[in-house]
Amino acid sequence: MEVKNSYIPYQVRIADKTEEAPMVQTYRLEFVNPSDATAFSFKAGQFAEYGVFGEGESTFCIASPPTREGYVECTFRSSGRVTKALANCEINDIIGFRGPFGNTFPIEQWYGKNIVIITGGIGLPPLRCVIWNILDQREKFGNLTIYYGAKSVADLVYKKELQEWKERNDVNLYLTVDPGGETPDWKDHIGFVPTILEQNLPSSHNAIAIVAGPPILIKLGMPILGKCGFANNTIYTTLENRMKCGVGKCGHCTVGKTYVCKDGPVFTYEEILNMPPEY
Amino acid sequence: MPLTRSKPKTKKHLSDNDYQMEQSLISSANLQAFFETLLQSGRIVVAPVLKQSGKVFFQPVQAYSEVATDYIQTAFSAKSVVFPKVETLFSFVRKDGEITLTDSLNRIPETVVWGLRPCDAAGFDYLTEFFLRENPDSYFKTRKEHTTLITFGCKEADNACFCTSVGLNPGNTTGSDILMTFMNEECYVEIMTEKGQQAVALAPSLFKASEVRQKDAFLAKPATRFSIDEIKDKIKHAYASAEWKQVSLGCFSCGACAFACPTCTCFDIQDEGTQDKGVRLRCWDACGFGMFTRHSSGHNPKNNQTERRRQRLMHKFNYSVDNLGIVSCVGCGRCIRVCPAHLNIFENILSVTKD
Amino acid sequence: MMKALQNKVTELFENGTITLMIGFRGVLDKFAIPVFITEVSQADQLIWTPACLNNLSVYLHKSEVKQVGKIGIIGNAGTLRSLLQLISENQLKELELTILTINEQNEVIVFASTEELEVYVQANCPAYNPEDQALVDKLNAMTREERWKYWTGQLSACVKCYACRAVCPMCYCSVCTVECNQPQWIKLSSETEGNLEWHIMRAMHLAGRCINCGECGRICPAGIPLQLLTVQMNQEIERAFGGKTGFSAKSGYALNTFKTEDKETFIR
Numbered sequence: 001m002e003v004k005n006s007y008i009p010y011q012v013r014i015a016d017k018t019e020e021a022p023m024v025q026t027y028r029l030e031f032v033n034p035s036d037a038t039a040f041s042f043k044a045g046q047f048a049e050y051g052v053f054g055e056g057e058s059t060f061c062i063a064s065p066p067t068r069e070g071y072v073e074c075t076f077r078s079s080g081r082v083t084k085a086l087a088n089c090e091i092n093d094i095i096g097f098r099g100p101f102g103n104t105f106p107i108e109q110w111y112g113k114n115i116v117i118i119t120g121g122i123g124l125p126p127l128r129c130v131i132w133n134i135l136d137q138r139e140k141f142g143n144l145t146i147y148y149g150a151k152s153v154a155d156l157v158y159k160k161e162l163q164e165w166k167e168r169n170d171v172n173l174y175l176t177v178d179p180g181g182e183t184p185d186w187k188d189h190i191g192f193v194p195t196i197l198e199q200n201l202p203s204s205h206n207a208i209a210i211v212a213g214p215p216i217l218i219k220l221g222m223p224i225l226g227k228c229g230f231a232n233n234t235i236y237t238t239l240e241n242r243m244k245c246g247v248g249k250c251g252h253c254t255v256g257k258t259y260v261c262k263d264g265p266v267f268t269y270e271e272i273l274n275m276p277p278e279y
Numbered sequence: 280m281p282l283t284r285s286k287p288k289t290k291k292h293l294s295d296n297d298y299q300m301e302q303s304l305i306s307s308a309n310l311q312a313f314f315e316t317l318l319q320s321g322r323i324v325v326a327p328v329l330k331q332s333g334k335v336f337f338q339p340v341q342a343y344s345e346v347a348t349d350y351i352q353t354a355f356s357a358k359s360v361v362f363p364k365v366e367t368l369f370s371f372v373r374k375d376g377e378i379t380l381t382d383s384l385n386r387i388p389e390t391v392v393w394g395l396r397p398c399d400a401a402g403f404d405y406l407t408e409f410f411l412r413e414n415p416d417s418y419f420k421t422r423k424e425h426t427t428l429i430t431f432g433c434k435e436a437d438n439a440c441f442c443t444s445v446g447l448n449p450g451n452t453t454g455s456d457i458l459m460t461f462m463n464e465e466c467y468v469e470i471m472t473e474k475g476q477q478a479v480a481l482a483p484s485l486f487k488a489s490e491v492r493q494k495d496a497f498l499a500k501p502a503t504r505f506s507i508d509e510i511k512d513k514i515k516h517a518y519a520s521a522e523w524k525q526v527s528l529g530c531f532s533c534g535a536c537a538f539a540c541p542t543c544t545c546f547d548i549q550d551e552g553t554q555d556k557g558v559r560l561r562c563w564d565a566c567g568f569g570m571f572t573r574h575s576s577g578h579n580p581k582n583n584q585t586e587r588r589r590q591r592l593m594h595k596f597n598y599s600v601d602n603l604g605i606v607s608c609v610g611c612g613r614c615i616r617v618c619p620a621h622l623n624i625f626e627n628i629l630s631v632t633k634d
Numbered sequence: 635m636m637k638a639l640q641n642k643v644t645e646l647f648e649n650g651t652i653t654l655m656i657g658f659r660g661v662l663d664k665f666a667i668p669v670f671i672t673e674v675s676q677a678d679q680l681i682w683t684p685a686c687l688n689n690l691s692v693y694l695h696k697s698e699v700k701q702v703g704k705i706g707i708i709g710n711a712g713t714l715r716s717l718l719q720l721i722s723e724n725q726l727k728e729l730e731l732t733i734l735t736i737n738e739q740n741e742v743i744v745f746a747s748t749e750e751l752e753v754y755v756q757a758n759c760p761a762y763n764p765e766d767q768a769l770v771d772k773l774n775a776m777t778r779e780e781r782w783k784y785w786t787g788q789l790s791a792c793v794k795c796y797a798c799r800a801v802c803p804m805c806y807c808s809v810c811t812v813e814c815n816q817p818q819w820i821k822l823s824s825e826t827e828g829n830l831e832w833h834i835m836r837a838m839h840l841a842g843r844c845i846n847c848g849e850c851g852r853i854c855p856a857g858i859p860l861q862l863l864t865v866q867m868n869q870e871i872e873r874a875f876g877g878k879t880g881f882s883a884k885s886g887y888a889l890n891t892f893k894t895e896d897k898e899t900f901i902r
Contacts, residue, residue, distance in 0.1 A: 054554035247414040251545035257598035332857025531800035619853035
């Protein structure tokens with residue numbers, strides 16, 4: 001039985017770097033080997049291990065949608081050894097890319113439904129994948145409502161795309177910054193994301209919701225959705241835990257018997273409630 | 280709405296095989312000759328060796344005289360044969376903007392482990408399920424394919440041994456390629472797999488066919504501490520037990536139990552070298568360490584020793600049952616012997632599952 | 635004698651002096667292991683035998699223990715000296731500690747003050763274990779090449795379980811040097827080079843602080859006599875600065891102490 005070695009990364013070249021916010025960058029990555037590019041595919045929700053040879057690997061979602069071929073994108077904040085080394089890479093540098101890992105958002109099951117997305121700060125990248133996946137097939141879905149905020153205007157990621165989504169008439173975007181984070185010319189909402197959510201409650205009729213991002217947002221957002229009538233198995237989240245191998249072996253990401261890397265990272269709120277609170 | 284998920288496990292073990300077990304006999308006096316045949320075949324022979332510290336460890340040997348015989352159990356398991364404490368996943372070199380990766384999968388030598396106990400062999404069976412059932416691990420697979428396991432039934436046990444409490448016993452054949460049981464001047468040999476047969480076939484004149492024999496009278500009788508079926512049932516509700524704090528107070532948060540254990544598999548991945556030349560390594564890690572689950576943000580989902588020790592015991596007796604259908608503890612007692620506080624896993628399991 | 639100990643501990647619980655007793659109990663007919671007694675009814679578990687070897691002072695760094703309140707702790711010679719060294723390093727300030735021991739005459743002693751503890755330790759506790767001293771003498775008699783060969787041989791067996799760090803009362807850093815990865819000062823892998831880095835670093839961090847209880851070597855799962863490294867380092871510090879660790883609550887730490895009488899001139 002020929003077994004694929006899950007620890008050998010693809011080699012990808014940094015094709016583009018965008019600074020999204022202080023310490024936060026998006027990299028566009030292209031496969032060095034054309035046959036890797038052809039063989040590679042993934043679905044929304046999956047993540048990868050992005051590595052700098054000699055420094056180590058770091059886990060981020062794949063932030064570009066699977067509907068766009070030829071490249072993958074990741075958005076990350078430099079906080080530790082590997083992310084700092086990644087941030088210091090130049091265009092055309094080769095880094096390692098291992099993936100895709102994990103389960104996926106069941107996008108096909110959401111055809112015809114209204115989609116509600118709630119996130120904040122650096123929680124937007126995994127959901128940006130979902131948003132573009134939906135926008136690239138817009139006619140298949142009902143209403144798309146997005147609640148997104150950050151500490152300050154500078155901390156908002158994907159600023160150009162947020163502007164694009166705002167201007168579309170098939171997307172309802174509630175954009176907010178924390179009180180004190182606004183600039184003098186800020187025209188959108190001011191308030192924490194859960195507050196804006198409560199002031200503009202979504203309808204649960206024929207809808208699913210995704211809440212992801214800082215644990216506090218998940219903790220506050222889920223009950224609000226419950227109040228709107230969302231059943232626990234119609235609310236989704238994507239969990240983060242410390243991950244290393246990505247394939248359910250190293251043991252770092254376990255929550256009870258569940259491996260976030262292979263049984264997740266996408267879970268319904270119903271499943272979360274059945275897990276020990278170890279994430 | 281169901282999510283796309285990896286598939287649940289079937290009941291058949293990966294190490295189950297259709298090989299028709301054979302029995303034979305070898306005189307105890309001829310064991311040395313068999314051993315030397317294995318050495319001469321070019322295989323690496325790993326056997327228990329008594330060290331100056333008084334502890335016994337598995338290590339490669341060059342002569343039968345090096346093999347320890349008068350001991351109950353080795354300090355560490357033999358899992359490093361198939362899951363080494365440091366494994367090079369690959370080496371890399373960066374030159375002129377290009378990167379070359381090299382792995383060492385094709386350089387694993389044929390190895391025999393001599394002198395396992397039945398608990399250890401069952402440990403290899405668990406490791407096989409864990410590493411190969413889902414997302415098969417290339418490194419484990421290659422090493423395991425090149426390893427033959429020769430086990431000896433236990434004449435003696437001490438009171439840290441508790442294999443009979445976890446569904447095993449001192450004559451159990453699970454995981455062994457060959458199981459030998461001393462019966463006075465002879466060894467009763469149970470050849471369990473093709474690989475075992477290949478080892479025996481290296482020195483066929485030393486073995487003669489045998490009828491099936493009863494082993495019980497020649498094997499140790501370790502005390503049974505609990506019924507595993509009862510524990511498997513009760514532990515499902517043990518997560519919230521108030522006893523976890525008390526059973527964890529003595530825990531120092533080191534990795535001794537995990538590293539000595541035949542079935543602990545957690546690891547870290549570390550790069551060494553520079554960005555131009557180096558290696559990516561897989562190293563043993565332990566869920567008991569304080570940093571094991573810590574995020575780079577500083578958030579730690581299991582931020583005290585009570586939660587970490589609970590994770591270890593729940594994993595051995597509950598989570599591995601849910602995920603693979605097997606209790607991963609084999610009752611070898613190493614964790615009890617090697618723990619600086621001699622924390623007692625079977626006593627702790629009874630505490631957290633008591634009514 | 636054990637009855638006397640159990641009775642004394644019962645008394646300390648009943649008069650409110652302690653709410654937690656850290657001592658030893660027996661298991662499996664052979665081990666004496668740490669026990670954490672929170673109720674009077676459990677006091678009869680306490681034993682005191684030659685098998686009571688753990689240095690219990692290490693538990694005083696554990697948050698689950700510190701938060702209990704009034705702590706009683708029984709110590710053998712190593713533990714008592716650790717307590718003095720920890721006091722001199724300001725590590726036990728917030729604790730309400732009651733320290734017990736059992737002397738050569740099998741009497742239970744409850745130390746009424748740090749001074750009383752100092753007097754007892756200075757009179758009764760040895761600085762070095764004679765077996766360790768004999769082995770250190772042998773090492774010191776080796777050539778540098780022989781000594782290097784000895785330690786690389788021994789340390790190749792290390793598996794980086796960090797049990798040595800875990801049982802050491804002086805290893806109380808909230809983030810150990812090995813846990814720093816910016817930069818990764820000490821390699822994490824447990825091959826010989828990485829093992830040497832770890833143990834050499836640890837011996838340096840303990841030089842002049844270790845009280846030679848010998849626990850690190852005793853409990854090492856790989857059977858490495860680690861205590862010999864720190865015994866040697868301590869003897870180097872003694873030669874350079876005088877004084878032995880763990881006999882006074884004011885000794886402090888030679889390598890972070892500056893005295894105007896110090897013979898080095900570079901700092902003047």
